[in-house]
Amino acid sequence: MTQPAFPLICITKDKGLDLVPTEIYFSKVATSALADTSVYQDTFLFDKNGNVWTYQQVSDKFKNNFITKFLAKTFYNPILDAKVIWTNVGTYQIKDIQNKLKCCVDKDDDIITQFAEADVIKSSLDQATTFADILKVLNKYVFDPNEQELWEEQKSRPK
Incomplete structure (x- = not known):
């Protein structure tokens, strides 16, 4: 599996900034983020090797159905164990x-x-x-x- 070299500098579409020290940072995910994958759009992570990455979190415990999505957007939004799918989208200077x-x-x-x-x-x-x-x-x-x-x-x- 191809993955970035940590730590990562994360820049989001609204110009938010974060530092991601290790992959453990992505080990948990809110159900609402799994239900609405647009949360991963336009978030780019830069590694020390000059690569730019995007990611998506997935969870074996997430059931993608109407009830789960509805509850996640209202009052029941549990945190689940997650795996990360990395996509290398290029390099940077x-x-x-x-x-x-x-x-x-x-x-x-x-x-x-x-x-x-x-x-x-x-x-x-x-x-x-x-x-x-x-x-x-x-x-x-x-x-x-x-x-x-x-x-x-x-x-x-x-x-």
Whole structure:
């Protein structure tokens, strides 16, 4: 089975951003996501080897019928064990992912930019030359920020 090299940077159609450390991240799925497969559309995952992936989760316990779909959309939406079907949809260059990430920052509503200004994050992304560098930027400013360190860095910037 072909699958991506983890960790993955996930960018969704509405410019949401996530970091996927391992495949275990996809081991559970809500029934509503299985009932409405459009949730997987336009979600792209970028791996360290320069590949772009899409995915779909499936579950042996999911029964695709009217009752299940109806309940999932109303009040009974259980979490099921899932398997992932990966599809390699191409490759990317570092510049491609930098541009996509900067677009996410531009469209952000104070989630990505919660700990650092957009210009700081975008400038740091521009300086990245590898996937590992991009991960460091994202971890520093978005996923695993050290608030004290960022505060000191901000104070030292020219005004």
